[in-house]
Amino acid sequence: MPTLTIGEHDFLLDGRPHRILSGALHYFRVHPDLWTDRIRKARQMGLNTIETYVAWNAHAPAKDTFDTAGILDLGRFLDLVAAEGMHAIVRPGPYICAEWDNGGLPAWLFSTGADAIRSDDPVYMAAVTEYFEQLAPILVPRQAHLGGPIVLVQIENEYGAYGADPSYLEKLVKINREIGLTVPFTTVDQPQGDMLANGSLPGLHKTGSFGSRSAERLDTLRRHQPTGPLMCSEFWVGWFDHWGAHHHTTSVEQSAGELEAMLSRGASVNIYMFHGGTNFGFGNGANDKGVYQPIVTSYDYDAPLDEAGNPTPKYWAFRKVLAKYADLAEHDVPARAAAAPELVVPLTGVLPLWDVVDASDRWTASENGPQATDDIGHYSGFSVYRTRIDVSGPAVLLLNEVRDRAQVFLNRRGIGTLSRDNHDRTLVLPYGASGTLEILVEDQGRVDYGPRLGEPKGLIGEARINGEPVLEWDLLPLELKDVGPVAEHFPGSSPRPVTLLAGPAFAHAVFDLPVVADLFLDTSGWGKGVVWVNGFCLGRYWSRGPQRTLYVPGPMLRSGSNEVVVLELQAAVTPVVSFVSAPDLGHTDF
Structure with a gap:
């Protein structure tokens, strides 16, 4: 079985120099039936490794719960990475940021009596220890030397931007080792002296996170990591969006040039993101640096593979660069994207939110x-x-x-x-x-x-x-995680179209789909709210933009009849469900 180690100048795979060409792909942001497609497209672009965070709060929404079903089946995701002949980098946190709700930390964690988080606090560390023990059966047997894909595990995440507690990092390392992880451990920080110093330990391999001035930042990293391979383990090739702001994009040429600059120096890389996916449900995070800014439902990130899994111009530009450093079959490429089906159906039936409120005894x-x-x-x-x-x-x-x-x-x-x-x-x-x-x-x-x-x-x-x-x-x-009880209130036959939708209220629609395919739900005629399709929560919409469509993955649809439930908080100018041929993520800044 292959073994990855850290050598004097390179990563070594079974003793031979090895360059990690990785792409970030978060299993919890992608429908599980599409994992194989996204992983394969990463290999076809020239990557040899998939990186993922682990979202503790998604697995543990309550203290006595640890869910690994469906979209949270991390073991299956890693097995699919291995089946594609690729390696994996796992970043289990416990803090991940990732523009994810609470940075991946469970909200219940803050009511356990801990005096501090991300520090050597005994109550916090007890919860962290339990979390890693729950991960152990998934991660430990899937290490590369045991036949799995995992070659690296990251300790914490950009800790140098938050704290300076070496005891905390030492105990995290100990926990990871005690559950049976033996692969090399890394840390990541922005290439600033204080962050690199505070965010790591002498026994951990430092990597950098940046999206520009690659040569300069690799030089900074080298001063703080004198030996071993250089690696940018978060190469930012796009950015995330806030409600009320613009849709962020980055120059294809500039991003490809920065990738070339790193690889020509012999560095390894993890492209963040290779494929961003979607903040389904209520998974989105927020920023607050004086002004609270919630993050939109789409996590497209202007990545090489867009939110619907289609190659972008950035994909083909990166593939051209990676072809110099990886063996790529000329004709082994993804298919070009087809236009999504277009259809319009009326919203039918209105259920005031107050009816749901009055029926509750909680x-x-x-x-x-x-x-x-x-x-x-x-x-x-x-x-x-x-x-x-x-x-x-x-x-x-x-x-x-x-x-x-x-x-x-x-x-x-x-x-x-x-x-x-x-x-x-x-x-x-x-x-x-x-x-x-x-x-x-x-x-x-x-x-x-x-x-x-x-x-x-x-x-x-x-x-x-x-x-x-x-x-x-x-x-x-x-409790809206299961919208089934709401859907039961709507008529099942000959419903009347809604002519006015004034919130807060639920509305309902049924549409027929001859062939299952990805869809893009146009929300531009609605105010603010949440959408479910066939019981699955797509996420939030808001007229303030920039996002104007919601991505509907094909695997959650059915050939034949499908159901939409909308919670409109304000008012819908156009009380119809409209699916359009392509996504609209809003205006950009140029």
Whole structure:
């Protein structure tokens, strides 16, 4: 069985110099029936290795859960990498960033009593140890010297940008070794002296993360890693998008030139991303460096392989560069993309969100002001707060902090929205406001980078009306991971088309597909909300853009009848379901 080691100047595969030509592909962002296709296209581009993060919170949404089914079947994913004759690099964190919700850390982790995360805190480290023990049966037997594809494992992730706790890193190394991982360990940091120093240990091989000025940054890396192979283990060839901003793209020529510059120096590389995929469901993260910026559903990343798995001009440019350093068969190439089917069907049936709320008995009462949703074990999606008010004259509602978007209703009539990204805290209530005040709060994604990891969601701190605390609140978690009970409310035969969709409300559509194929759902006529197709949550849409379509993977569709459920929070100008021939990820900055 092959063994990868770190030599004086090179990676050594069974003692011979070996260059790692890798591409990032996150199994949890790609439908499992498409894993083989994406892996094969990586090999066809000239890569010999697939890199993936492991998203701890996706596997462990609750403390006593560790899910490895379906899109979370990491073992099957690694087996498919091996079946394609490729190696694998695994980055299990525990923190991964990845523009993923909470940087991959489970939200429940922050209620376990740990004083700190990403540090040598005993409570935190106990949870991390359990996590790696759960990964052990998947990773350990799939190491290359045991017949599997894994040749490298990364310790933590860009730790030098966050902390400087060598004891923490030493204990992570020990945990990884104790579960049975024996392959070489690496770290990654941006090529700055302080980050490279703080983010690694003498026994770990340092690699860099950057997307430009490759020669200069390799020189910096070499000064801090005097021996062994040079490697950029995050070669940024694109970027991610925020709601309300533009769609990021990078120059094909510039990216290909930087790749050539690295390879001509003898460096190894991991292209981030080779194929970005999709933040299905509520998986997207967010940034907050003074302004909260949630990340869009698409993780296309302007990668060589687009969100739907189709080669882009960047793919062919990279293949041309890689052909100088890898044996490529001239005719072993992916097929060109075909246009997706186009069709339009009406939305049929409306179910007000309030009907779902009224049918629930899962309310939690508080007499000390509104609770955070984390306090009741609800870690993602939507929740409803409810209280009774009776005010004479003018009234102003003051909320200490909203995380992340709150739609306010008085007696079920919308009176305004408070948004974290606007730093909104106050709202004028109707004169003489009296009755039931309800607040629909959306968690738009947890911060994935920096000191704001692990922040609780919902309404944070006090709520006041005209300066007086509002103490008595009910809190309802909206469990929308299974939308089946909602779909059951819609008529099954001869439904009437919707002429008006005013949220918050669910709507429904059925469409026939003669042949299964990838689709692109046009959301440009809708406001803000979430879409499910055949029970699978595609993710969020928002009229503020830049993203205007949602990718629908073919394997989640059926030949014949298919079902769409939409939760519209605002209003749909065009109450139809429209599928278009190509994606629209929005305007760019040039």
